[in-house]
Amino acid sequence: xxxxxxxLLKNLVALGIIAIIGFFIYQYYxxxxxxxxxxxxxxxxxxxxxxxxxxxxxxxxDEVVVDTVELYKRRSSIYDPRExxxxxxxxxxxxxxxxxxxxxxxxxxxxNGNYSxxxxxxxxWLHLPEPKILDVLVAPSKTEIFQEKGTWKDQDRxxxxxxxxxxxxxxxxxxxxxxxxxxSVSYLFSSLIQSEKKLIIDFSYGK
Amino acid sequence: xxxxxxxxxxxxILYSCSEDEKLPSPNVYEIRNIGELSTTExxxxxxxxxxxxxxxxxxxxxxxxxxxxxAKIKAGVDLTQIKEGDIEVxxxxxxxxxxxxxxxxxxxxxxxxxxxxxEINGFRQDFTQQEKNAFLKQGEAAIKRDIAExxxxxxxxxxxxxxxxxxxxxxxYEEVIVQPTxxxxxx
Numbered sequence: 001x002x003x004x005x006x007x008l009l010k011n012l013v014a015l016g017i018i019a020i021i022g023f024f025i026y027q028y029y030x031x032x033x034x035x036x037x038x039x040x041x042x043x044x045x046x047x048x049x050x051x052x053x054x055x056x057x058x059x060x061x062d063e064v065v066v067d068t069v070e071l072y073k074r075r076s077s078i079y080d081p082r083e084x085x086x087x088x089x090x091x092x093x094x095x096x097x098x099x100x101x102x103x104x105x106x107x108x109x110x111x112n113g114n115y116s117x118x119x120x121x122x123x124x125w126l127h128l129p130e131p132k133i134l135d136v137l138v139a140p141s142k143t144e145i146f147q148e149k150g151t152w153k154d155q156d157r158x159x160x161x162x163x164x165x166x167x168x169x170x171x172x173x174x175x176x177x178x179x180x181x182x183x184s185v186s187y188l189f190s191s192l193i194q195s196e197k198k199l200i201i202d203f204s205y206g207k
Numbered sequence: 208x209x210x211x212x213x214x215x216x217x218x219x220i221l222y223s224c225s226e227d228e229k230l231p232s233p234n235v236y237e238i239r240n241i242g243e244l245s246t247t248e249x250x251x252x253x254x255x256x257x258x259x260x261x262x263x264x265x266x267x268x269x270x271x272x273x274x275x276x277x278a279k280i281k282a283g284v285d286l287t288q289i290k291e292g293d294i295e296v297x298x299x300x301x302x303x304x305x306x307x308x309x310x311x312x313x314x315x316x317x318x319x320x321x322x323x324x325x326e327i328n329g330f331r332q333d334f335t336q337q338e339k340n341a342f343l344k345q346g347e348a349a350i351k352r353d354i355a356e357x358x359x360x361x362x363x364x365x366x367x368x369x370x371x372x373x374x375x376x377x378x379x380y381e382e383v384i385v386q387p388t389x390x391x392x393x394x
Contacts, residue, residue, distance in 0.1 A: 037338070039345045040256040044353045047277065049362065050248040053370050054281070056311070062236040096336065105241075105312065110370075117377040124378065135281075137314040140343035148336050154322050157336045161317035177238065188242045188286060193378065194294050 053114075054134050056107035057184035058177050063101045064167045066160045070094040070150070094150030096157065100164035101142035104172040105135045106181040115205055123198045126189060127205040131181035133172060136165045243311045245283035246366030249359050252277050254323075255346040259331075268329015274342060277319035278350045281312040282363035299381040303371055307388040308363035310354070315347055364388075 070093045072086055108115075108131055118125045138161065145157075186201050193199055252275065259270040288306035295302040320343065327333055364387040375383040 037259055039342050042254050042256050044251045044253045047252050048250045051366050052248050054245045056243045059239045059241045135312050139315045140340055140347050145337045145340050152336050158317045184240045
C-alpha cells in the first residue's frame with residue numbers, strides 16, 4: 001500500500017515536471033499572443049535639407065515577393081530518426097520570404113535650372129531633360145516578413161529588400177513607363193503654359 | 208522487416224501531414240498619371256531604441272536593441288490640383304495660385320538601416336527579423352509624425368514659389384505673382 005502511494009507521488013511529480021517544461025516551451029516558442037513591444041520615444045535629427053525641382057508624372061505601385069532558401073547539404077537517411085523532420089520540411093533548413101509593396105516615380109529632374117525655354121512671336125520651345133526613374137520607394141510599413149524559418153542576419157534581409165527594389169525598378173522599365181512619362185510631361189506643361197503660342201516640347205536638354 | 212515497415216509508415220504519415228509552401232501571388236500593379244512638383248528633400252535620422260525587460264515571472268533575462276535608420280522625405284505641390292481659374296494672365300503679368308504643399312514621397316532605404324547594438328542575456332531569444340521589422344514600422348510612424356514639425360512644408364511652399372517664378376519669367380512674363388496656400392489655408 002505504502003509502495004503504491006510512493007509510486008503514485010513519483011508519477012505525479014514526474015507529470016508535474018513534464019507539464020512545467022511544456023508550459024515553458026509553449027510560452028517561449030508558440031505563444032503568439034505576445035504584446036507588441038513598444039520602442040522608446042527618441043527625437044529625429046535632420047541630416048540634410050536640399051532644394052530640388054523634380055516633377056513626377058507617372059507613379060507605378062506594385063508588390064513583389066522575394067525569397068531565399070537554404071537546403072540541407074548532406075543527403076539524409078530514412079533510418080535516422082533525428083533526420084525525419086527534414087522530410088516534413090521538404091529538406092528546407094532555412095527560409096526567409098518578404099512581400100514588399102513599393103512605388104516607382106518617373107519624371108523630370110529640373111534641379112538647378114536643368115531646362116531651357118526659347119520663344120518667338122508664335123512658338124515656344126521647351127527643352128527638357130529625358131524623363132527618368134526618380135524614386136523607388138520602399139518602407140518598413142509596406143514590407144511584410146511572410147515567412148522566417150531559422151535564424152537570419154540583418155544583411156540577409158537587407159539583400160532581399162535591395163533585390164525587391166531592383167525588381168520594382170526593372171518592372172517599371174519593362175512596362176515602358178519612361179515613354180509614358182514623356183506623354184504625361186507634355187500634357188502637364190500644356191496645362192501650365194496657358195498661351196496662344198504653339199508649344200513644342202523636346203527632351204534634348206543636356207544631350 | 209517489421210522495423211522497415213514501421214519506418215515506412217512513419218515517413219508516410221509525416222510526409223502527408225506537411226504542406227507545400229506556396230509563395231503568395233502578387234496583386235495587380237497600379238499605374239497612375241500624376242503631376243507632383245517636389246521642391247524640398249529632407250534626410251532625417253532616427254535611433255530606434257528598445258529595452259525588452261522580462262516582465263513575466265517565467266522569463267529570465269533582458270533584451271536590448273539600438274537600430275539607426277535614415278528616411279528621405281520629399282515635399283512639394285501637386286500641379287494637377289491647379290485648376291483653370293488658378294492661373295490668371297493679363298498681358299505680361301501672370302498670377303498663379305498654388306495648391307497646399309504636401310509630402311510627396313517617403314522612403315526608408317534598407318541600405319541605411321543598421322543594428323548598432325543588440326544585447327540578449329539569460330534565457331531570452333534573439334530578436335527575429337519579424338520583430339526588427341515591427342520596430343522599424345514604429346520608427347517610421349514616429350518619423351512621419353515628427354516631420355511636420357520641422358518646417359518641411361513651409362520650405363516646399365517657398366521653393367515651389369521660387370521655381371514657378373523663375374519658370375514663368377523664362378517664358379517671358381515680366382510680372383509673376385505666385386500665391387502659395389499654407390496648410391492652414393487649405394480647406
